[in-house]
Amino acid sequence: AQKVTQAQTEISVVEKEDVTLDCVYETRDTTYYLFWYKQPPSGELVFLIRRNSFDEQNEISGRYSWNFQKSTSSFNFTITASQVVDSAVYFCALRDSNYQLIWGAGTKLIIKP
């Protein structure tokens, strides 16, 4: 079965703390893509990253970093030195061989000042 699990429903940290959002996926496909999106209170989805299954290199973009581990089927997202503006719901998604996106339940991240 194709599935994305974001076990953390809500995370609350104080500003400047580092925080990691977990994402575990299941797929039968050998070629697939994984995504992270941010959804602020406005509702508009903001694309953060796409990773294909053949590229296990970790990626860093400013305060954001992603750890892709095929061995554990995980694609975790870390925000370093969190800021209040990072408060949002974050979704992990898997694109299957039919090009449809399978979404995790989302993790609500609250950054307190």
Add this chain to the structure above:
Amino acid sequence: GAVVSQHPSWVICKSGTSVKIECRSLDFQATTMFWYRQFPKQSLMLMATSNEGSKATYEQGVEKDKFLINHASLTLSTLTVTSAHPEDSSFYICSARTRGSNNEQFFGPGTRLTVL
């Protein structure tokens, strides 16, 4: 590039009326458009997939007569919620997939529908 717009961004209507939501790809041609529904504090739920010039494919449990989808051109798809009721109140998001470009989906800003 790859901008998708939705109109209206929010709408309030009376129960029993029909509401049309437009989704446009502004700077690219979309082979396929997707319509999602999102309830408060929940994830996105795919409602239907539409290809230009053909009938939409609805996900299981989505009433095709209730949620009419028309993909009239490579840049426009519409979702009409017919005879809306309060339980149809939700956040509706469309996305458009490009020709080539790794079949990337680009998302519209969403439409918040409130049925009184």
